[in-house]
Amino acid sequence: MKIDDCFKNDGEWLKGAGPNSDIAVSTRVRLARNLANRRFPTHPDHSDRREVLDEIKDAFDAIPAGSSFIWYELDGQLPMDRRLLMERHLISRELAEGSGPRAVAFDETESMSVMVNEEDHLRIQCLRSGLRLREAFDCVNQLDDDLSERLAFAFDPIYGYLTSCPTNVGTGLRVSVMLHLPALVMTQHIEKVFRAVYEMRMTVRGFYGEGTEAYGELYQISNQITCGRSEEDILADMEATIQSIIHYEGKARHELAEKGRNRLEDRIWRSWGTLTNARLMSSEEAMRHLSSLRLGHVMGMMDKFELRDLQRLFLLSQPAHLQRMEGKELDSDARDLARAEFLRNRLGPEAN
Amino acid sequence: MYICQICKKHPATIHLTDIHNNVKKEVHICESCAAEKGFNMQTAASLPQLLGMAAKKKDAGAPKPSRFASDEDILCPKCGSRWSDFKAKGRLGCPEDYTAFKEKLHPLIACQLAVVPIGSGPLHVGKHPGKRIVIDSVAREARNLELGLKRAVSEERYEDAARIKSELDALKTRSREA
Numbered sequence: 001m002k003i004d005d006c007f008k009n010d011g012e013w014l015k016g017a018g019p020n021s022d023i024a025v026s027t028r029v030r031l032a033r034n035l036a037n038r039r040f041p042t043h044p045d046h047s048d049r050r051e052v053l054d055e056i057k058d059a060f061d062a063i064p065a066g067s068s069f070i071w072y073e074l075d076g077q078l079p080m081d082r083r084l085l086m087e088r089h090l091i092s093r094e095l096a097e098g099s100g101p102r103a104v105a106f107d108e109t110e111s112m113s114v115m116v117n118e119e120d121h122l123r124i125q126c127l128r129s130g131l132r133l134r135e136a137f138d139c140v141n142q143l144d145d146d147l148s149e150r151l152a153f154a155f156d157p158i159y160g161y162l163t164s165c166p167t168n169v170g171t172g173l174r175v176s177v178m179l180h181l182p183a184l185v186m187t188q189h190i191e192k193v194f195r196a197v198y199e200m201r202m203t204v205r206g207f208y209g210e211g212t213e214a215y216g217e218l219y220q221i222s223n224q225i226t227c228g229r230s231e232e233d234i235l236a237d238m239e240a241t242i243q244s245i246i247h248y249e250g251k252a253r254h255e256l257a258e259k260g261r262n263r264l265e266d267r268i269w270r271s272w273g274t275l276t277n278a279r280l281m282s283s284e285e286a287m288r289h290l291s292s293l294r295l296g297h298v299m300g301m302m303d304k305f306e307l308r309d310l311q312r313l314f315l316l317s318q319p320a321h322l323q324r325m326e327g328k329e330l331d332s333d334a335r336d337l338a339r340a341e342f343l344r345n346r347l348g349p350e351a352n
Numbered sequence: 353m354y355i356c357q358i359c360k361k362h363p364a365t366i367h368l369t370d371i372h373n374n375v376k377k378e379v380h381i382c383e384s385c386a387a388e389k390g391f392n393m394q395t396a397a398s399l400p401q402l403l404g405m406a407a408k409k410k411d412a413g414a415p416k417p418s419r420f421a422s423d424e425d426i427l428c429p430k431c432g433s434r435w436s437d438f439k440a441k442g443r444l445g446c447p448e449d450y451t452a453f454k455e456k457l458h459p460l461i462a463c464q465l466a467v468v469p470i471g472s473g474p475l476h477v478g479k480h481p482g483k484r485i486v487i488d489s490v491a492r493e494a495r496n497l498e499l500g501l502k503r504a505v506s507e508e509r510y511e512d513a514a515r516i517k518s519e520l521d522a523l524k525t526r527s528r529e530a
Contacts, residue, residue, distance in 0.1 A: 032406040036447060153523070159476055164444055227461055233477075247503070
């Protein structure tokens with residue numbers, strides 16, 4: 001199957017909808033599961049990874065929900081196609097850049113995805129736009145129930161679900177919410193918020209998850225504790241933490257609008273100016289200016305586009321998506337040129 | 353709760369993870385050591401640097417051997433992984449490693465929790481394979497209301513607080529009656 005044929009929709013996280021979507025871009029919930037009596041995919045001996053993959057594929061084919069999933073094996077695919085999946089948040093960087101038999105199964109709406117043979121045999125995840133922890137959890141929980149009828153998962157009564165890295169053991173549950181926090185960055189309160197997040201035993205990750213950078217003032221907040229707390233407690237702690245960060249970002253936006261309106265408007269319109277005129281643009285710079293536009297839009301200072309269209313630009317200006325639109329591989333300089341032109345065309349005077 | 357790896361006294365509130373060439377390293381430090389080392393959350397010092405700092409401080413102080421220095425390596429009979437492999441990569445070889453490395457692994461898992469000794473019962477709370485879980489909607493609603501109440505009080509929105517309080521009382525009465 002050609003990778004382009006897989007993408008019929010925009011992807012759930014791009015919708016710009018859902019509760020608190022002015023600040024909470026998307027919610028991701030994932031469960032880590034492993035097959036009993038098999039080596040973890042991180043074991044240096046890879047000889048049984050193919051068998052694991054086939055066993056999981058058979059389970060997928062047998063469950064009722066299985067028919068709605070697209071099964072895509074990553075071994076032997078072009079690096080650019082794998083990166084495309086990563087940019088769409090369907091797979092992690094680790095799976096994209098890994099080697100050996102591994103796959104992703106995802107549904108047409110790109111809201112559910114299951115990574116096979118990443119760090120664990122199964123990473124069942126659900127992505128929702130806005131802040132929708134329970135809804136996303138219910139989806140992964142249901143698929144986990146279905147798959148557990150066909151597969152024997154590694155489980156220990158003392159430690160819970162056993163995972164390749166002990167930081168996931170127990171529930172195997174990781175909940176992340178991607179927050180857009182430009183006002184906390186501008187008012188220099190972001191560090192304080194991060195400290196509070198760490199005190200709550202949660203962590204801040206970058207745009208593409210663990211070990212990646214935060215671009216465009218987008219931060220992923222996720223739980224650290226996976227063992228000794230029930231799924232319900234983990235979700236409730238997360239909800240409380242996220243709600244309070246949302247509260248502080250909202251307060252900071254309000255303060256900026258009251259006391260620093262000129263500075264704020266200047267930033268937003270400068271970004272507009274750059275995006276509609278620049279001739280070269282790195283993806284990091286694009287994210288920074290798109291972040292300003294997102295802020296301007298949700299604060300009612302700019303009404304030139306729909307939030308959904310703007311969110312799409314975050315995705316389409318990423319390297320693999322840009323090259324897919326151009327229909328060829330481009331080096332970094334050529335991408336910066338193409339990206340600037342693409343953004344001018346989408347946002348500039350000729351766009352409408 | 354992690355203890356700061358530099359001063360070994362205060363609770364660590366800053367946690368950093370880095371994966372380089374598939375080797376995972378974690379550093380847990382307290383705020384005062386972070387400040388002393390000039391570490392700023394926004395400039396994000398590199399992890400090897402911080403690990404270097406921790407090592408230096410240790411050398412300067414009393415000659416404490418590394419926590420694992422005298423450890424004998426353990427082998428998992430099922431998959432052939434060694435404890436030293438886990439220390440180097442941060443990843444286990446197979447589910448059986450949890451049993452093979454129990455002595456060493458248990459404290460690492462339990463240090464997040466209140467229970468530490470082996471044999472103090474299950475650490476895991478929550479879902480089991482084959483047992484479906486239903487999230488308790490009354491408890492969830494009560495928790496949300498309690499949170500809302502706290503926030504309303506802290507923001508001096510007393511009318512909201514009174515309303516939320518009466519909702520919470522009504523919910524508790526209903527669940528008692530049920």
